[in-house]
Amino acid sequence: MPRQARMKSSTGIYHIMIRGINKEQIFNRVVHKNKIIEIIKNIREDIEFDVIAYCIMDNHIHLLIKADEDKLETLMKKLNIKYAIYYNKIEKRHRKQGRFFLIDKPLKL
Template sequence: MSKPLRIEFSGALYHVTSRGNARGVIYCDDTDRRNYLALLGEVCNDFNWACHAYCLMDNHYHLLVETGDATLSRGMRQLNGVYTQYFNRTHRRVGHLYQGALKRY
């Protein structure tokens, strides 16, 4: 069975969350959190987003993002992909960092 079509709108507000693979840690320390937030800022600029709120927990995050353009999927792929590369390189690990698809509400 195929995935349901995810419709995106410009000017929409999204509550987005993603958890670490096997509920594992995705931020080991404040340096990881700072790097994630710096990357989030770059993604917001590149994809015309406004991040109204965020919460970074050890093994998951929550974002409240307003999209200026219909770019949520592309931006989240960039955010999660680049952060995973940073995390794996920094902590000398390989493989998936996030569990399954991100959730949006």
């Protein structure tokens, strides 16, 4: 069964969640939380986007991002790959679950 296409935001603001496989903890250490923030900052040097808000839980992260739709996919690919490489090296396991997904509730501004 094919994946559903992501909905385009008319505001360019996206609520994104990334979580571990089977909801396992992939940000359960302070060093992991700091690393994902560092990776996001580094990606901002290459891709134009704004982080409006974020919340890092032990097993997932929420990001509220303002970005052009064409940059969103590249941004998330880089973020997922860079964090997976880091995490796999440190923990010697792969725990990220699939692609990122958007929370489907529209944002009221």
